[in-house]
Amino acid sequence: MSLDLSSMALIAGNGIYPETFVKAARKAGVRHLVAAAFVNETKPELAGMVDAIEWFRVGQLSKMISFFVRQGIKQTVMVGQIAPKNLFDLRPDFRLLMMLARVKKRNAETLFGAISDEMAKDGITLLPATTFLEDLMPTQGHVAGPTVKKRRWEDAEYGFSIAKESSRLDIGQTVVVKNGTVLAVEAFEGTNEAVKRGGSMGRGGATMVKVSKPNQDMRFDVPVVGPDTIRTAAAAGVDMIAIEAGKTLLLGMEELHQECLRLKVAVVAL
Numbered sequence: 001m002s003l004d005l006s007s008m009a010l011i012a013g014n015g016i017y018p019e020t021f022v023k024a025a026r027k028a029g030v031r032h033l034v035a036a037a038f039v040n041e042t043k044p045e046l047a048g049m050v051d052a053i054e055w056f057r058v059g060q061l062s063k064m065i066s067f068f069v070r071q072g073i074k075q076t077v078m079v080g081q082i083a084p085k086n087l088f089d090l091r092p093d094f095r096l097l098m099m100l101a102r103v104k105k106r107n108a109e110t111l112f113g114a115i116s117d118e119m120a121k122d123g124i125t126l127l128p129a130t131t132f133l134e135d136l137m138p139t140q141g142h143v144a145g146p147t148v149k150k151r152r153w154e155d156a157e158y159g160f161s162i163a164k165e166s167s168r169l170d171i172g173q174t175v176v177v178k179n180g181t182v183l184a185v186e187a188f189e190g191t192n193e194a195v196k197r198g199g200s201m202g203r204g205g206a207t208m209v210k211v212s213k214p215n216q217d218m219r220f221d222v223p224v225v226g227p228d229t230i231r232t233a234a235a236a237g238v239d240m241i242a243i244e245a246g247k248t249l250l251l252g253m254e255e256l257h258q259e260c261l262r263l264k265v266a267v268v269a270l
C-alpha cells in the first residue's frame with residue numbers, strides 16, 4: 001500500500017527505536033506525527049519530537065484507538081518493546097478483554113495481530129515496523145567489531161539453526177551457544193535476560209544468535225539490536241552476536257560501532 005505522509009502515529013515502547021523511527025519519518029516527509037506512549041516504558045523525551053502525545057497504561061486499547069481517531073490517524077507503526085514484566089501488570093479495558101476472549105493461542109503474533117484487527121475496525125492500518133528504516137537492516141557478512149575466526153562462524157551457524165527452530169515453536173528468537181553447545185534459549189524473560197543467563201554459563205567467548213521467525217510478520221516483533229545489546233552481551237561474556245541478514249534492525253549505528261570496538265564484541269549477519 002502507498003504511505004500517507006500527511007499524518008502517521010507510532011505506538012512507542014522502550015529504548016531508542018521510537019526516536020529512530022521519528023527521525024526517519026520526519027526525513028521521509030511525514031507532516032503530522034503523533035505518539036501513543038506507555039507509562040514506565042517510553043522515554044519522556046519523545047514528547048518533544050512529535051506533534052501530539054498521549055500516555056497510556058498497557059491494556060488501554062480503546063483509549064489508544066480513540067486518541068488516534070481524534071488525531072485523524074489512518075496509519076500507525078509499532079516501534080519499541082514493552083518489558084515482559086509489565087505484561088503481568090496488564091490492566092485491560094473492555095475492548096481488550098473482548099479481544100483477548102477471541103484469541104485462543106496467546107503469543108506475540110496472535111496478540112499483536114488481534115490488536116491490528118481491532119484498529120482496522122476504526123480505519124487504522126498497522127504498517128511494517130521497518131517502515132522508513134529499511135537501510136538499518138544489514139546484508140550478509142561482517143557488520144561491526146573485531147574480525148571473526150572460522151570456529152566462531154561455525155558456532156553462529158549452529159546457533160542460527162537452533163534459533164530458527166526455537167522461533168518456529170514460538171519459544172524465543174535468541175539463543176546463546178559456545179563450542180557447539182546451546183547455553184540458553186530465550187523464553188518469556190526476553191533477550192537481555194537470556195543473554196545474561198547463557199553468558200554466565202559460558203564464562204567468556206559465547207555467541208548470541210538472534211533471528212526472525214519463519215514467515216515473520218514485519219508489522220511487529222521484528223528483531224532489534226542496539227548499543228544496549230552490545231553492552232549487555234559484553235558484560236555477560238558474550239563477544240559475538242550473529243543476526244539474520246535483511247531481517248534485523250540495527251539501531252544507534254554510530255554508537256553501536258563504537259561500543260563493538262571498545263568492548264571487543266563482533267556483530268555478523270547470516
